[in-house]
Every structure is written in C-alpha cells, then in structure tokens.
Amino acid sequence: MQRYLRVIRLFWSTAVAAEMEYRVNFLLAALSSLGNLAGSLFGLFLFYSKDYTFAGWTWDAALLVLGIFTLLQGFSATFLAPNLNHIVRHVQEGTLDFVLLKPIPSQFWLSTHTLSPWGMPDLVFGGILIGYAGRRLGLGMDDYVLSVIPLLFGLIILYSLWFMLGATSIWFVKIYNVTEVLRGFLEAGRYPMVAYPAAYRFFFTFIVPVAFLTTIPAEAMLGRSEITWVFGAGALAVVLFFTSTRFWRFALRFYTSASS
Numbered sequence: 001m002q003r004y005l006r007v008i009r010l011f012w013s014t015a016v017a018a019e020m021e022y023r024v025n026f027l028l029a030a031l032s033s034l035g036n037l038a039g040s041l042f043g044l045f046l047f048y049s050k051d052y053t054f055a056g057w058t059w060d061a062a063l064l065v066l067g068i069f070t071l072l073q074g075f076s077a078t079f080l081a082p083n084l085n086h087i088v089r090h091v092q093e094g095t096l097d098f099v100l101l102k103p104i105p106s107q108f109w110l111s112t113h114t115l116s117p118w119g120m121p122d123l124v125f126g127g128i129l130i131g132y133a134g135r136r137l138g139l140g141m142d143d144y145v146l147s148v149i150p151l152l153f154g155l156i157i158l159y160s161l162w163f164m165l166g167a168t169s170i171w172f173v174k175i176y177n178v179t180e181v182l183r184g185f186l187e188a189g190r191y192p193m194v195a196y197p198a199a200y201r202f203f204f205t206f207i208v209p210v211a212f213l214t215t216i217p218a219e220a221m222l223g224r225s226e227i228t229w230v231f232g233a234g235a236l237a238v239v240l241f242f243t244s245t246r247f248w249r250f251a252l253r254f255y256t257s258a259s260s
Contacts, residue, residue, distance in 0.1 A: 008112050011112055011114060011115075012112075015082075015114040015115050015116075016115070016117055020117070026117060026121075029119070029120075029121055033073075033121035033122045033125055034125065036073075036122075037122075037125050037129070040069075040190055041066070044059075044063070044066060044190075044191070047062075047195070048062070054195050057192045060136045060137050061192075061218070061222060063129060063132070064130060064133045064134065064137075064222070065192050065215060065218045066129060066191075067127070068130065068147075068214045068218055069126075069189045069213075069214045070122050070125055071122070071123060071126035071127065071130070071151075072155070072186070072189065072213055073126070074122030074123035074125075074126055075119070075123070075155060075158075076158065076162075076183070077119025078116055078118075078123065079112075079119075080159060081116070081119075082115055083114055084159075084162045084163055085179060086110075086114075087110055087166035087167065087169055088166065090110070091170055096257075100257075107248050110166075111163065130221075134221070137222070139221065139222075144221060146220050146221060147217045147220040149220075149234075150212070150217040150220045150225070150229075152237075153212065153230075153233040153234050153236070153237040154216070154217055154233065156238075157213065157233070157237050157240055159244075160237070160240035160241050160243065162179065163244045163248070164240075164243070164244050164248075165179055166179070167244070167247055167248050170251045170254055171251070171254060182208075185204075185210060188210050189204075189210045189211075189215070190214070192215050193205065193211045193215045209236060212232075216229050
C-alpha cells in the first residue's frame with residue numbers, strides 16, 4: 001500500500017507542477033464552474049419559485065442534492081476525465097504497450113497517472129453549497145459523517161462505469177461520444193429522483209444508477225435514508241468495481257499492440 005501511495009504522490013505532484021504553468025486556466029475554470037453552478041441554481045429556482053416543491057424535498061434539501069452533484073462534477077473533472085478519457089488515446093497511438101510493460105497494474109496506472117486541478121473549483125463550490133444548506137437545515141457533524149459512506153460508494157460506482165466504457169475502446173477505438181453520453185445521464189443527478197416520472201426514476205436507479213450518486217447520499221445526510229438502500233449502494237459499488245477489473249483483463253485479451 002505504501003508503494004502505491006508513493007507512486008500516486010509522484011504522479012500527482014508532477015501533474016500539478018505541469019498544469020500550474022498555465023495558471024490563467026485555473027481562473028477560467030473557476031469562472032466556468034461558477035457559471036455552471038449559477039445555471040443549476042436558476043434551474044432549481046424555477047421549480048420552487050411558484051410554491052412548487054419536489055415531494056418530501058424542501059428548497060434547502062434540494063440544495064444538498066445539487067451540492068453533492070457539484071462535488072461529483074469536481075471529482076470527475078479532477079480525477080476521472082484526465083485519466084480515463086485518455087485510455088482511447090493510448091489505444092489509438094499504441095502507447096498502451098508501454099503502460100502494460102510497467103511494473104504496476106495497468107488499471108492502477110491508467111486510473112491515477114494524472115489529475116487536473118481545474119476541477120477543484122467544483123469541489124470547493126459543492127462543499128460550500130452543502131455547508132450552506134446543512135446549516136439552514138440544522139445538520140450536525142454526525143449527519144455529514146453518515147453521508148460519507150454512501151457518497152464513497154457513489155464515487156466507486158461512477159469510476160467503475162467510466163472505466164468500463166473507456167475499456168471498450170479496445171474494440172471500438174473512437175468512443176469519446178460514449179463517455180459524453182454517460183456524463184449526460186449523470187446530469188439527472190442534479191435534482192432529487194422524485195423530480196422525474198416513475199419510469200425515469202426506475203431507469204436512473206436500476207439501469208443507470210444515478211440515484212446512488214446524489215439522492216441516496218443526500219437522504220443519508222438528512223437522516224431519512226433506508227439502510228437497505230445504503231447496503232444496496234455498497235453491494236453495487238463492490239460488484240461494479242470487481243466487474244471493471246475483470247472486464248479490463250478480458251478486454252486486454254483482444255488488444256493488438258502497436259508492434260504486432
């Protein structure tokens with residue numbers, strides 16, 4: 001474990017040093033994140049401006065969901081997109097050969113090799129929004145701690161789905177649009193699942209598990225999440241993570257190296 005932590009520290013320190021050569025990009029990323037958050041708040045405001053509320057969700061409770069969604073956006077932009085979107089490039093350019101020859105698991109290298117600090121503003125804005133809504137709702141530290149576990153499960157679910165889509169590039173080289181479709185589905189997580197008709201709630205819970213990413217962690221934070229949903233999120237996270245590992249090993253059987 002210490003070996004992997006040292007490798008991650010080297011990876012990320014190098015990535016941050018390289019990215020900070022273009023510091024204006026951080027300001028642009030912060031402005032972009034602020035604009036996206038303002039748009040999301042405006043969209044939520046349109047629902048609540050006419051005394052309409054999502055069933056069981058006050059304005060402040062809905063802000064918690066939006067805050068968690070913003071955190072996930074920051075996590076994706078910081079850790080997932082810079083790494084997993086490059087799997088396609090490695091396959092196209094044949095540089096995956098060099099990854100496979102390294103003395104560490106290829107999935108670990110592909111998942112942690114770099115990060116982008118330009119996703120940090122979303123992490124900060126998401127945390128501020130959650131803190132603001134939590135203060136208005138009277139949440140304590142124990143309420144926030146209760147949501148950590150389902151939120152962690154949600155991050156694992158998101159990573160596993162994204163990695164498996166990236167792994168399909170071994171068969172379908174140009175799949176950039178597929179990851180964009182996944183990100184499009186994840187946009188549904190900015191609102192509580194009760195905002196959608198029953199058919200959509202079923203789809204975003206059991207087909208594309210968006211509900212496990214935002215709504216269930218928010219319900220846990222509010223102290224009204226059923227334990228079965230938390231266990232379900234944990235089971236889904238474990239199954240998808242191990243499935244992504246097996247799927248990657250299976251995909252590599254069909255990989256034709258650049259030198260062959």
